Each structure stands twice: as structure tokens, then as C-alpha cells.
Amino acid sequence: MIDLVVTGLTKRFGGLHVLKGVSFEIHGPELIGLIGPNGAGKTTLTNILDGAIKPNSGTVYLNGERIDQLQSFEVARAGLGRTFQVTRSFRRMTVLENLLVPALALGHGHNRAEVDEKAMEVLEFLTLEHLRNEYAQSLSGGQQKLLELGRLLMLDADVIILDEPFAGVHPSLMEIIYRYIERVNEAGKAIILISHQMDSIFALCKRLLVLNYGDLIADGTPDTVKNDPTVIEAYLGADDDEQGATNGDQAAS
Amino acid sequence: MEFPNIFWGVIGWMIFWAVVGSVITRRLYLHKDLDTSNAAFVGSMLGAAMGPIGLAALWLKTPELTNRLLVWPAVGAVTLIAAAFAFADPSNNCVANGSFVASQISNGIILGIIYGFMALGLTLIFSILGIVSFAHGEFYMIGGMVAYFVTTVWFPGIYPIVGILAACLVTFALGAAFERMFLTPMYDGKIERPVEYGILVTFGLAFTLQYFIQATVGANPVKARRFFDFPRLRLPTAEDPWLIKTSRGNMELFDTISISNPRFVAAVACVLVLLALLYFLHRTWTGKALRAVSLDREAAAIAGINPDRMNMLAFALGGMIAALAGSLLVQAFSWLPQVGAIPAMRSFVIVVLGGLGSLPGAFLGGIIVGLVEATGTGCVPDAQKAASYIPAYGMIVLTLTLLLRPTGLFGRRFSGGAHGKF
Amino acid sequence: AALAAKCPIKIGGLAPLSAPGAVGGGEAMRDAMLFAERDINAAGGVLGCDVKVVIADTEGLPEKASAIMEKLITQDGVVAVGGAYHSSVGVASKDVANNRKIPVVFAETWNDTITGDKQKYIFRIAPLSSWASATLWKAALLVPNIKKVAILTENTDYGIPAAEETTRGLKSGGVEAVTFGVDIGTQDYSGIVERIKAGKPDYIIVLATGEAGYNFAQQAADAGIGPQDIPFQAGQVALESKAWWENVPDGNMAFVQRIGTPVNLWNKKALKLNEDYKAKTGKGAIESYALEAYDSISILAQAINEAESTDGAKIVEALENISHEGTLGRIYFPYGTKKDPSADGKGDEWWHQWPDPAMTMIQYQKEGQNSTESPIVWPDAYKTGPAIYVKK
Amino acid sequence: MSRQHTPQLAGLVLIAFFAVFPFVYSANDYPYIMHLLITGFFYAILASSWSMLAGYAGQFSFGHMGFTGIGAYTTALFCHYIYLSPEATNLCTEYAIGDQFLIFVNPIGVTSSTLSQDCLRQALSAWDGSVQVTAMPVWLGIILGTVMGGVFGLLIGLLVLPLRAAYLALFTLGFSEILRAAISAEIAITRGQAGIELPYLFDQGITLFGRHFDKTDKLPPYFVMFFLLLTCLGILAWLAKSKFGLFVRALREDQDAAAALGVNTTRYKVLVFVITSMMAAAAGAVMAHYVRIITPNNLMILQMSLVVAMAVIGGVENFVAAAIGAIIIEFTLELLRNSFEVGDIVIDMTIWRLVIFGVLLMITLRFSRNGIISPIINHFLRGHVAKETVAKRGAAAESAGGSS
Amino acid sequence: MIDTQEPQACLEIKGLDVGYYKDLNILQDLNIKARRNQITAILGANGVGKSTALKAVFGFLRPNAGEILLEGENIIDIPTHEKILKGLAYIPQQPGVFKDMTVEENLQLGGWTFRRDKQQVRDKVEANYERFPVLKEKRKQITGELSGGQQRMVEIGRTLMAEPKMLLIDEPTAGLSKMLAQEVYAMLSDLTTRDNLTILIVDQEIRQALKIADYVYVLELGRNKFEGPAKDFDDLEKAFWVG
């Protein structure tokens, strides 16, 4: 049973208070949207969960194990994976090698045939199989995003954080990412989806977290969040006098 | 050394508390939600200087780590080492002989100024192009060679300044041409690892220049004549006691510190050129444009500054600074094609110590290295080894610094431009 | 088979011609060895053939040296080898030659161990390090009221043993010595100069070659402990008078140790070589290692002629019996297979060693003076003028 | 299909060529050519291990030559100062081990007149031939040297963990400079620039292929160095193919991303330092026994630059290319030694060859960043990839519309 | 300020295809016209390529297809640093002040193109201090020490030094307090009327942008979605933020 418990995370960079006591919990294969304006701290939160940076205070437990003081690779092995906002594929390694890295890092190396088979299956799913021996640097931006998602599949983590997977992606590839998210979710994994693309968020997520300059200002179903006045104030940047105009059904468009 | 146990005992004690201080202070500051960027440094220095007492105070109060807190414990630690040394080896020249200490310090500073000046060129190149020029020593060598040939071989009796200018001109052109031919591919983003490319290609240049000069000029040491003679002076009066006495090739201060003419001329010229350089960088349009490019390439381009032109200027200027140092020192040192290796090594140590890309860091780093070398040469009891280890003294300081502050002493405050990228 | 040798007959010439070797010295030796080739051929060559000296660059690196020796012998087909500057190069390359039965006459490798293991094919006309040092300290002991000596030495295979031998010798004369070692290539000596100055020495001995010898002397002069301030013995490089006066304008009154007969005793051969050499290189006078290099080649040529063969063993035999009028004087090898050094109570290092390369001390007494014209102040046998001991 | 295997095939041919070369080649300059090959193999080990460090793992270290020095000096000091004797000398520092005594000879520096202070010599002359002292086995020295290289590699690897590209290069450069200064200065022990002598690789000679080879013969060291090279290349090939190679390349490309995917970046960064340092140290130790003298000059930046240039000209991102580049350059530099004359002017190639070399290095970097050898290998190895992609792309284009 | 007759285009983007990677075009067949002395706004969700369009116009990215016309002249081949000479200026989304230099130096560098005329530089700097009185007090301060909003002012001021005819500005008020944002918008309208500047603005502050803009383009995933005079957009507001 997947179980991520985050309590009271704070993080400062110098004088900048980026996270101010963020707490939430995830139980089971949930599909959660994490939204908030630019600079709200979404990526920072991801970095802390992932172990890339250490919080100033607060704890993170994954399946009962405390992970906030672990190093990045230990967190990955404990079952939390993430993608990066700016694509970070291993540019001068082939597509296939990119996929092998997480599999071997988890120690599946002794069963190479199985790993290869799985990698091929993932590539096929992501429609990249014809590129398997190309260097990642020769892939298009969108394909590199797919590749990064593919690596996560190979990592087989329990909780996956996708940082803006739709940014800069062509609609036809978007389809694949949708399918990807569904597939992972159906396989019983939890997903935290960070995106500015509201229609995708509303279409996919059953629960939304809204981060506003370090505060978690809302946590609930899309409908409740959508109508939450603090969210509207913070995220839509609405003028007070025109607040009424924004409470229509945004998900429709 | 008379009482080595005292010395090594104190050093051991200091190291112990420095390690404890650096590790725990960092943890503590992290835990207390405070800025940790200087915690390791301050903790270790305070531990070294004041032991458990200082650390306890630090840990109880956990004050903000201001510049004062950065400097004073470091000074304290150095003082403590000096004191321990004084107790352990009371008859050492560094302890017992005041005038010796004064001359060593003045030597260290003079040399430090020259080192710092050279390192300045290196750091200028780095801050704008983001590469470490491994050909810096060769520019230094060529500067000296040109000055020598102009003032001594081709036009003996000519004003030395002509030689210096010729050296500047030649190296400037050389630097500009090299930049155009070999460094331009770095800017279009096509090179995967520009830092390494820069190192390697300047390395190739160094190789080529050094052997080219050896093949054409040969390997006999040469030296330019003294550029200027000191006027004969004896101040305040012709009778003792006096403050300054000069002969043609030497100057003596307070009857203790003697500074040789070429070295003095070089240091003064370096300071003057440094001031000119600062003026150039801060007061002239081109200088401001250079700094602007080093801070933010794109914004500079938006303002209409051609960043490629500035790259060329920076590389040529950086090389020229080294050459200038060379042309000033060719009257002090004997010159060979290999002469650049040592100052280049020194410049590397200095720029890393000062923080790559930081101009004040380079200069202060130079003086620190100059002083450390003077201390090492002057104070290490074993005369035979003291000087043999000169190349290592700066490195030891550097290693310690990097362990505590991986960005060097003066990492840039607002990193941007090339410095931010690499 | 004696005269069936292939023409031209090749002789190898070792010299450091690129860094980290002492390139200046190497170039001087190369030039001298090429003069030797010219002179031998002008005199009719060897065994009816022309001689060709194959110059090889040792780079001053021992591992290169053995390769170079290998190359000279097996690829270029030299029948004997002369030259060589660095002792470590000699140590590394001698075994190769000995194993291949190719005679070598080392020119400027002072280290005792080179002849110390009594190899059949190894000869040397350079002075023994232990013995050359004796002249240093013996000359020093003549300085009036001498109590303290400062020695500046490069920390090389030449400098350190020389410093140690000198220290020991001085101690035997009741004089205290402090040695300062420096890394070769050091340019700035201000710290060391201050330190030496603080020790108030009565005499300074410099055992640094290359530019170090110039840099230190001038910087010491600047700081008031130069040749004009206290008795000061400069390094070997001071013999290159033109470079000396260019690099050390305040070098007056410096003492320098010279190897080889004094100029006033020079034979015609040496005088002529000196003239040719000066004309070609533009230098003030020929250096002693250039003379040695020249002789190392011509002595081999004579040995080949006398052996009437290019066979190594025969050449060795000829060398052991040789009496060669070289630029350095009469060269011969009293100890070898015929007579072991121990027979005369001498150490193994005297094996195949020319016993009397002349050692003198000259002093630059006038500014701009040529080293060949400066008075010889020691030993008495060669003395041409009295030493001037400056005093502050 | 066959095209892809061309490099492997060529590699096998090359190995076979080097394996039989000493037996079939018999020209006059045999020892010289053999020597060049041995040196070439030595540099090939250095260049290929450095390419693993710099090209694969992206750790641009300038301290590699320092590790060869550590290997060489470890075995040199070991063989120089430690002996086994059945009887106590009562002069040296010594420890009883079983019925033998482990003797540590006192350092006497470089002066021949201090030879009498050598405690072992004194003891030997006192025994007057009645006691046989055994020198330490050379292979043990080489192993010790290798291990020592690994230990230093570990230390340096840990020390440079937080350093970025340029800092790393400068710091490692400084490290090897300190090492050189220390070896030059500690004359009493290391004999400084005089160099410390080492015993032959096979002091008693060796019988190989039913033939006895003298200790001075080139063939045994040739094969030792050759097998060391093959071993290193084998290890490197295995590492490059295994997850190690994958991980170090991943961390070169993007350290954070690699860590996020579960790669223990710290461990692999240090490990690559340890492994390549050990290779350099082993090569240095063997080479030292072959050359039989080692001086601190070997650690000069010039030597390092040679290795870097060899790797770069061969191709720094392919260790085989780097190795081949090293051998080729070693030979080229030797060939360029021959001076020639144009009319009256003598072109002294001893010096100009290095100018040419520098220019070659710059030009290679500027116009063929992957070196000269590695594009050729890649042409064969990866040539099919583009074709394959194009062929499959047509079919896949529809489903992956974005890539059009 | 809205003219009745159709004003002539100052900057025109025609059929632009741009991408960061060779076969992924972020912008596809984009057409935008900035009319003289008017404010033209480009709106759209995050990541649709608004900033990319501006970068392409200013030469940081090379278009794969299409034309960029300034006063009818194709400027694709003019290097970035010469664009200012053509009267085209750009204020990027990421603040681009020279953080280690003083406010005054920053402003002066805006006058790089006419640096020989010292008097003019001085005058223009003074004019900027009039425009932003806060900066006058801080003229000797290091820009990196100023607040984000003040840095934005420095940047705008620096850009205006060169008196461009055409200004591209990317989210000018991101990170500014509401008060300041109002001021910036007021200033932008002012610039078009008083200084005859043509402005192409990219913004997330939809309401504010609509208030000052004369003409609006809405993008979706790198393509034109709607366009029309700002006054037509009153009711379509809600469509914007969900792209």
C-alpha cells in the first residue's frame, strides 16, 4: 500500500521563504494535481521529496520509511521517482541506454534479458522503439520528454512526480503522455502531476493541491478547489472587484 | 625547531576543533533553519582559533554569519599558529629577527601584487568566456621575450616603455586572433562541454607557443637591461638615521627592508596598471560593456553590445595582462621559453583560491599566496627544504579553502553570465 | 674485417635539447659535437670513412635516455656514443650501451655511480662529483676569516651531492655550512636571499645551473649580498660570460669554478675551437661542457682509428690504452680491465675515469670581462692573479 | 552486419599483430622499435584510463600522471629499502617474521660518499658473503604500487567530489604539482632528481616459449606491458559495457538526473577515480621497472599534457581510440625526430616536432572534436543506426506524429 | 488612443515556425501584426510559446520558416546586438539587469549605441530618473540589492534609453506588487501616446493587459487562436486562463 506522508516542510533559500510548512498525505494510487503560480515552490517541493535538497524542517515518510534525510538515489530506490521541468535526458547516451540506467541502478542487472525486454516494451509504448540506438540528443524536445517518462517506468517507483510534463509538447505526443499517466495509475502507483495546463489537470486529477508562495492553500477535489476563493485570488490574480467573473466553470473550455 | 611537540600539539588541537566546528556548525545552522553557506568555514576557523569555548558560544548564539565573523576567527587561527610557532622555535628568524620579518612581508606583498596582477588576467578571461586559459604562462613568456628583443636586441637604448607597449600589442593581437580562430565555436552552444574544450585548446596553444619560441629564439636565458635607475637618495638627511636609502639598483627602507629596483618597478607598474584597469572596467564604456557581458550576455546583446566582440577583447586583454607582467619582469628575471610554467601554476592557484571569476578575489588571492610563500620560505626550519616546497605552499592553503568553501574565498555575489553557467 | 665498415661511420651524441632538460647546455654540446665531426672529417675521417655524429635529444629524462640510446644503437647504427649532460640520463642509458657492447664516453655526467659499477663499455671524461666538490670547499677555506658558508643548490642529482660533499669538506675545515635547496625553474629568490642574508654568511656558494644561477646571483646582488658585497662563488653558468653580464649586471668579483685547463695553457686545438664556436654561436667563450662534448667525440674517433675496427670490444681496448690530445688536455684512462682502481687504493668510481680534468677557480675582476681572460685565483699551480676578497 | 563487426575484427587483428610482432620482426632496430612499442603501450594505458575518467565520467583530471608517479615510487621505494634476511643486521630497523628478518634500510640520500652509512651494506660486508639477503619480489612492489594508486585515487576522488569542471582540473593539476615538489624535495628518501633506481622486471631473466630471455631482453617487458594494456582495456571494456559505464556516463551527462533515477553518484564518481588511478599506477610501476629509474620529472605537467593530447587526438570518449591514438602519437613523435634540410637551413625537428604537435592538437580539437580515431570506429559501429532509424521512421511516423 | 482607421503595421510576423530543437516547432505558422503607436498584447496559457515568439523576433532563436518584418524590412538576419540600432527593443521575461553594477551604470549602458554623445546619455539618464524617482535615490546602489520591482524599473529604464520605436516586453509586471504593476501599465500606455512607441506585450495579467491593449492575439499551443481589438474581448476573459 502506497503511503506518502509529508509534514511541516519548510525551506529557505537565503532570505527567501520558499516553503512554509507544507503538509499533505497520499494513500493509495491517487492521481494528484499540484498547481500554483510561477515561483510558488512546486519544483522546490519536488526537489525536497526527491532528496535533491534537504528541507530546513519537516519530515517525509514513504511507506513508513523516513526519506527526507536520504540522498537522492536512496529516495529513488525507496520508490519515489520524478521528472524534471527542463528535460534532463542523458544526451550522449542512446535511448536504450537511457532506459537501462534506472533498471540497473535498482540492481536488475543480473537479469539483462528481462530488463531489455521491458525497455523495449516501454519504448514501444512511447513510440520510440525505432530510435532506440539514437543518441538522446538527436531526439526532439517532445521525444526527450517521453524518454524521461520512459526512464521513470523503468524505475518502477511507487510515487511519481511529473514536473510540467506537457510543457512544450505537441498535441499528438500529449496523447501518449495521457495514456502513460493512466497506465501508471492503473498499475497502482501514485502520481503527482505539476502543470500549468488546467484542462489537463482537470481532466486527469481527482484531487488537487494548490501551492501559493510556500503555503498549501487548498487540498481537495477539483470542484471544491475551483470554487475556493483563496485559490481564485492567488492563482487567477483576479482583481477584487471582478472576482465574480471567474467563478464560472473553467474546466469546460 | 626546539620544541616541535608544542607546535605539532597546538596544530593537532586546532585541527581537531576545526573539524568538529565545521561539521557540527553546519548541521546546527541547517537545523536551525539558518543560512549555511558560510557555516563550515566560520565553524572551523572559530574552532581552530578558540577551541571549544568559541564553538560553544557560536552554537549557543548562532549569530548571523557576517563578514566580520568570517574574517576575525580566520585571523585568530593564523595568529594562534604563529604564536605556537614562536613558542616552539624561539630562535627562528621569523620570530627573533624583526627586520627579517619585515623584509619577508614586504617581499611577499610585492610578489603577491605581481602574482595577483597576472591572475587578474586569468580571471578576467574566465568571467567573460567561462574558460580557464592554460596558455596564460605563455603569454607571460612572450611578453617578456618581446620586451627583451625590443629593448635589448633590436633597438638598444630605446625607451623601455616602447618594449612594454610592443609586448602588449603583440600579445593582444595574438590573443584576439586565437580567440577568433579557435574559441568562437564555443558560443553557439554546439560544444557539449565548453569548459573542457577551452582548457584543451588553450593547452594546445601553450604547447605551440612555448616550442615555437624555443625553436626560434633558443634556450639560453636572456634578460633585459634595468628599465630605470633609481636616483641616489638618502632621506631624511645624508647622515644616519635615515628612512630611505637608494642606490641605482636597490632601495632600502628603515635600514631593514631592501627592495630591488626591477621588482619595485614591476610592482609599482602593476599597481598603476591595475588602477588603470579598474578605471577602464568601471569608468569607460568598453569596460562597462565587458562587465555587462560577464554579468548577463543576453541582456548586454539587447542593449546593443556585441558579445562576441567583447569575448575577443576579454581574451586578448587577459593575455595582454599576463604579457605586461612578463615584460615588466624580464628586467628582473632571466627569461627562457619555459619561464611561464611557474607563474601560470601560481595564477591557477590564486584564481581558484580567490574564487574563479572574481577580480578582487584574484588580487587578494595573489597577496595571500605571496605572503604564504614568503612565510614558508622564511620560516620552515629546514633550510634545504623550505624553498623546495615553494610550489606546494599555495596549494596547501588552496586545498584547505576548497574543503571549506568549494567556491573559493570570494565567490561572486550575484552570479550570472558565464560564471553562473559553468 | 677492420676496414670493411660501412661509410659513413656513425657516432651518437647525447644532449638535452628540449625541456625539461637543460636545453642551453644541450645546445652548446650539440654545437661542439658537430664541430668535432667537422674537424675529424677535415683530418681525413676514420678508417677511411667520413664520420657522422648523430645528435639525439635526451630531454633530460632518464626513461627517454634509455630509449634514445636504444635508437642510436639499433636504428641509426652508431658504433660509439659521446656527449650527455644530466647524470640521471647517464645512469639510465649506460646499461643499454653496455649490454649492446657499444662504448660510451660520457662528457658532462658527474655522478660517481656512472663509472662506479665498473661496466666494460662505459668511460667518462667529466670530473667525479665527489672530487669536483673538493675544489669547491678547498677554495672556500682560503677565504679569510671564514666561519659560515651559505650554499644555494638546485635539488637535482648534480646539486644535492655536490652540496653535501662541500658541506662535509667545509666541516672538516671547521666551517659551518647551511644548504638551501631550490626547485629548478624557480625565478624568484627574494625569500631565500633574505634568509641567507639573515644568517650573515661569510661566503656564498651557488650550485645551481641554468637560469637559476643567474637569477639568484642578481637578486642576491640587489639585496646586498652579491659578489660585490661578500665573497661569492657563482654557478657554472657564469662561465658563459656574455650571458653572465647580460643576466647579472652586478656580477663583478664573482668566483667561478672551471673545468679544463686554464685558457693560458690551452692548446691550439682548444683555441681554434673557441674561435669557431664564438663565431658560430655569438657567445663570449666556449663553455667547459662544450669542450668536454667535443673531446668525447674526437677521443672516440681516435680510438676507432687505433682499434682499426668499429667493434665495441676493440674500441674499448683502444680507449683503455689511449692518450688523446684533446681540448681539455691529455686524456687517458689509467684504470680499467688492465688495472683495477683498487690496485691504487681508489674507489670503484675511478674505473674508466679520466683522472685529471683540471679544476680551477677564476674570478671576474673587471666588469664585462670574458671568463677566458679572467684571472685564475686557485689552485696555485695555475694561478694567474691574486683573489680579491671583498668585504663590506 | 559485417560492417558493425569491422572494429572488433580490426581490434582482433591488431592484437594478433602485436602478439606476433616480436617474433617476426627482426630488423636491426628491433630493440628500438620494441622500446617504442612498450612506451606506446604505457601511454596507451594512461590515455585509455584517462579517457574513462575524463571522457566517460566527465572528471577532467590533470592529476593522472601523479598516479603513475605514486605507483612507480611505491614500488621503487619498496624494492629499494626493504629486504629479507635470515639474520639480524643489528644496524637497520628490522622485524622478525618467522625465521626471517624484514629489513628496512636507512635512507642515505644521493651522495656516493655516504654509501658507507647504508646499514645493509655495512652488515653485508661484516658478514662477508656468509649471509644471503633477498630483495623483495618485483611483482609485489607492482601490486603495492597499484594498491597505493587506488588509495590515493580514493582520497583525491573524495576530495574533488564537490568541485566543478574548471575547479577540478586546476585542483588536480595542483595535486600533481605538490607531489612533484615533495618528491624533489625529500631527497634523503626519494633521491630527488637523481632518480631512484629499480631492479629489472625479471632480475634473473625468464624462460618464455621454451626460450630463455636475459633480464635485458625486450620481449618479456613487452609482453608484460602488452598484457597489462590488454587487461586494462579488457577491464575498461567490461566496465563500459556493464552498469558502471552506463552510470558514469549518466553522471557525466546529468548528475542530478542520474541520482534521481537511483544511481549512487558519489560512489561511482569515487570509484572511477580509484579504478583509473590504479591503472595509471600499475602502468607507472611496470614502466619504472622496465626503465629502471624514476625521477620526479615524470610528473611534470608536460608529461600530463602528452597523455591528454594523445587521448584527445585519438578520441577522448572512446578508450580504445585513445589507446590507439597514444601508440600512433608515440610513433609519430619519434618519426618526427629526424631533422632535415631545406637548402642551407637545417630544420631541427627535435624542437619543431613539438610545435607541430601543438598545432595538431588545436586543429583536431577545432575541427574534429571527437578526435581522429574515434569517428572512424563510430562510423562502423553506429553507421547503421541512422539507416535503421530512417527505415523504421516511415512506419512509426504516424503513431509518433510529433517527431515529423 | 484607438484610431478609427487601420494603422500601418510597425512589426509584422508572418508564418513563423520556431523551435528549440531541430524537429519540434514550438511555434507553428504564427502571424502577428503590431500596429504603429498601439499596444498589441499576446495572451495565452503558460508554455504556449509567447516568450518564444519574442525571442525569435529579437534574434535569440533562428526561425525555421517565416518572416519578421520591421517597417517592411526583414530583420531575421540582423544580429541581436544590432536590433537596437533599428529601433527595436526587448525586455525579456527573466529580469536581465547587470546585478553587480550600479543603477546608474545600468542605465548608462542603455545608451551604448550613442555612447559617443555624452550629453545625450546624461540627459536620457536624467529623464529616466524623472520617470522613476525611486531610482534617483538609489543611483549609486548595486542593482542586485534592489527589490525585484525596482530591478524591473531599471531594466525598463535602460531599454528606453535608446528611444526605440518598437518595444517587445514580456510579462512586465510578473513579481511586482499590485501598486507597482498599475504604475507600469500606466507608464506603458503613456509611452505609446507621449513617446510614440509601438509596444508588443506578452502578459498573464489578462485584465490589466486588456485594459491598456488596443489589439489582442490569443495563442494556443504555438498557433493563433483568436485575435481582435481589445474591446471585443470583454466577455471572452474566462477563456484565457485555461488556454
Ligand SMILES: Nc1ncnc2c1ncn2[C@@H]1O[C@H](COP(=O)(O)OP(=O)(O)OP(=O)(O)O)[C@@H](O)[C@H]1O
Ligand atoms: N537553489 C535555489 N536558490 C535560491 N532560490 C531558489 C532556488 N531554487 C528555487 N528558488 C526560488 O524558490 C522559488 C520557488 O521556485 P520553484 O522552482 O519551486 O517554483 P515553481 O513553483 O516550480 O515555479 P514554476 O511554475 O515557474 O516552475 C522561486 O522564487 C525561486 O527563485
Ligand SMILES: Nc1ncnc2c1ncn2[C@@H]1O[C@H](COP(=O)(O)OP(=O)(O)OP(=O)(O)O)[C@@H](O)[C@H]1O
Ligand atoms: N531554452 C529552451 N529549450 C527548450 N525548450 C524551451 C526553452 N525555452 C522554452 N522552451 C519550451 O518552449 C515552450 C514555450 O515556452 P515559452 O517560454 O515561449 O512559453 P510562454 O508562452 O512564454 O509561457 P509563460 O507564460 O510560462 O512564460 C515551452 O513548452 C517550453 O518548455
Ligand SMILES: [Mg+2]
Ligand atoms: Mg517549477
Ligand SMILES: [Mg+2]
Ligand atoms: Mg513566457
